[in-house]
Amino acid sequence: MFPQPLCMATPNHTGTSHSLFILLGIPGLEDQHIWISRPFFISYLVAVLGNSLLVFIVVTECSLHEPMYFFLCMLAVVDLILSTTTVPKALAVFWFHAGEISLDGCATQIFFIHATFIAESGILLAMAFDCYVAICDPLRYVRVPCCEVIIRVGLVVVLRSFSVILPDVFLVKRLPLCHSNVLPHTYCEHMAVAKFACANIRVNVWYGLSALLSTAMIDALHIWVSYTFILNAVFRLPSRGAWQKALNTCVSHLCIVLIFHLPKLGLSVLHRVEKHSYPTLAVLMANLHFLVPPFMNRIVYCIKSKQICQGLLKRFQQKRVDVS
Numbered sequence: 001m002f003p004q005p006l007c008m009a010t011p012n013h014t015g016t017s018h019s020l021f022i023l024l025g026i027p028g029l030e031d032q033h034i035w036i037s038r039p040f041f042i043s044y045l046v047a048v049l050g051n052s053l054l055v056f057i058v059v060t061e062c063s064l065h066e067p068m069y070f071f072l073c074m075l076a077v078v079d080l081i082l083s084t085t086t087v088p089k090a091l092a093v094f095w096f097h098a099g100e101i102s103l104d105g106c107a108t109q110i111f112f113i114h115a116t117f118i119a120e121s122g123i124l125l126a127m128a129f130d131c132y133v134a135i136c137d138p139l140r141y142v143r144v145p146c147c148e149v150i151i152r153v154g155l156v157v158v159l160r161s162f163s164v165i166l167p168d169v170f171l172v173k174r175l176p177l178c179h180s181n182v183l184p185h186t187y188c189e190h191m192a193v194a195k196f197a198c199a200n201i202r203v204n205v206w207y208g209l210s211a212l213l214s215t216a217m218i219d220a221l222h223i224w225v226s227y228t229f230i231l232n233a234v235f236r237l238p239s240r241g242a243w244q245k246a247l248n249t250c251v252s253h254l255c256i257v258l259i260f261h262l263p264k265l266g267l268s269v270l271h272r273v274e275k276h277s278y279p280t281l282a283v284l285m286a287n288l289h290f291l292v293p294p295f296m297n298r299i300v301y302c303i304k305s306k307q308i309c310q311g312l313l314k315r316f317q318q319k320r321v322d323v324s
Helices: 030-060 067-096 103-136 138-143 146-173 190-194 202-234 240-272 279-304 306-323
Strands: 020-023 100-102
Touching (some): 030 067, 030 306, 067 146, 103 279, 146 190, 240 279
């Protein structure tokens, strides 16, 4: 999704287009792939178990049937999709040197990686608005029907992600990819694949930039505005205990926003500081956005949310009673 230098048409167009690509993993660290695979595997295991357990707890525990927890459940589902789209293939490269991936497989990864990024951005924005209404207009927050709002927000998030990213797939598949079929990466990324084209990729570059600006950047701006109003309202509360309680409600969300945006920000900076001088660092940074958020999001919320911990303990106690 991040813009890359334009690749203009070249005269050595062979008329053929690759249908199979080779993923190399982490360039320059091929002899360390077994060691690198360990944090990948641990992060994926924690992400799958933690997110699955969170979805189960939120769905089955009636006390957690509130907008914030439903949004958190949606976030867990998105993280599961993102991790499963990328990490198993990366582990196959690290463990078995099975880097072959078809063009359709590449297009599928491109779709789900960018669609989940936009979906997660939209969910974080919805959570920010939820915090804003809960703190700044609590009477309206109580009157709004929870299930209706969650369904509408979910539909908007899914439709926006689908409609914005689906053209990415067509933009990649229309290109004659004849320069190379070796990707120095652990997964397929839109612009990394498009650079293999023997044609002008200006449309790919500008569409990727416009998609990023019209979704994630606007969402980040709205989250910043929301928290400006939230903090203004919090510090006007009459007692110190009241504003500490209100502020604590939003701390977890702010942590997740930072976890979500910081890897992308770091990668964006690296792209503009001679990325090709640091190929290994660039690939490692690119992997952070599907390793860190699914791993850390659950830890942050389980630590900060007493309700989730209580729901989890309640389920374990019920399980022990049933077994005994």
